[in-house]
Amino acid sequence: MINHISIAVNDPERVANVLSEIWDGAVYPFPPCPDSYFVVANDGRGTAVEVTPAGTVIIPGEGLPDENDLNTPTEEHEAKFVQSELKPRYVATHLNINTKKSIEEIREIAKREDWRVLVCNRGEGLFQLVEVWVENTFMLEVMTPEQTARYVEITSPEFMEKAFSGAFDAHIASKQRSENLNLIG
Template sequence: MLFHLSIEADDPKRVAEVLAEIWGGKALPFPPVGVGSWMAFHGADNGTMIEVYPRGTMLTETGADAVGTIGEKRRNNATHFAMSTDLAAERIYAIAEREGWNAKYCKRGGKFGVIEIWIDGCQMIEVLTAEMQREYLDCVTVENWTRMLKAGAPQPLAA
């Protein structure tokens, strides 16, 4: 089980509130990393959360706990995640539109659907409705992935 992950955003409070809305959860401040950091708790209150730091936050190893410092404010990065929702796809599109975030349906590898959302125009997340979650869980298994690799399915990265 993945307990939490962290991303950066232009407005961490707003992003945490929207993610909590999608999850049926609650957004709360997260001061241990730095002023302006927030977290979105899943509605099941099982400890699952997404930490949202101000854009440019870098975690630095110290002799004690890691600390967050502000550095270069990059716009795009490789970090993304897929999250479940109990909401209908139409509601997810409406939330994304309200926030001014691009959202579209994608069928990953022709196997399972996701709603791809671009927070702040640069942070990609994938939201999976109940139907999409079933597709994902039927497809993404160690056995299926191993079979795909044996078939020579890996694709090169874009230049």
Template sequence: MLFHLSIAAHEPRHVAEVIAEFWGGEALPFPPVCEGCWIAFAGDERATAMEVYPIDTRLKEADGDADAYGERGHEGRYTATHAAIATILSQDEVLAIAAREGWPAKYRKRGDQFGVIELWIEGRQMIELLTSEMQREYFATTTIANWKAMLAAEPVSA
């Protein structure tokens, strides 16, 4: 189960507000890491959330008995970090929001198994959004047993 995920954005508040909109949730400031951080809450029974940090933030390990902290000053255009998140909206509604924001988005079928809307926040950070129908496909196909069967059919080298 995913409780929360963090991403970086040029406009953390705006990105958190749009993600919260996809979920029907709420975006709020998130000061524990560093100034300018926001968090999008889904408002669901799992307390699902996505933290959105300023683009030049990196997390650092603290010495001794202290929490990790955010440090500003590191930026890159793309990252391997992404998330697949549920949305209460329809595909058309998601694509309309993406168009409004000027963010690239398109429907994709992952491995002929389940559909996603591949959305590029600020044109650089991928998020996969799954509508109700796409979520049903995902749950029906993305299981440990199915993953093992796929690996057995097409072995990969470690």
């Protein structure tokens, strides 16, 4: 299970409140990173999103404590949130979340925020979701209860094994061919 993810946006408070609305969740300040918020889903699992200002990156701490167990103070050695000069418009990272809301409710929220919204039919009908472009830069995939049920079904190991066995075999064969090419010349 993925417990939480951090995303960087231009208006963290606004985005945090919209995520909370989609989830019927709650928003809290996130002290480790200034001007950031922690959005908790109302799912009984502790699912959350840390919403930080655009340009925020996480860097590793420095040094290590002499001894390290569960009682060792480690704050000075832990990862830290810092601001970077780089603020990409788009990123490869995206987030797929569940909601109790309907497609129409999701659309209404996105349109109110003036964010791109599209009901998607992924994989030629394999599954559906609602694509919401947070601030028109970050892709958030939102799934209704029905869409979530289908997603859970198609991501089971049994389904994936059947669906991708041919693709996996082709990938292995392709890799073996390219390794054999290295022997030429």
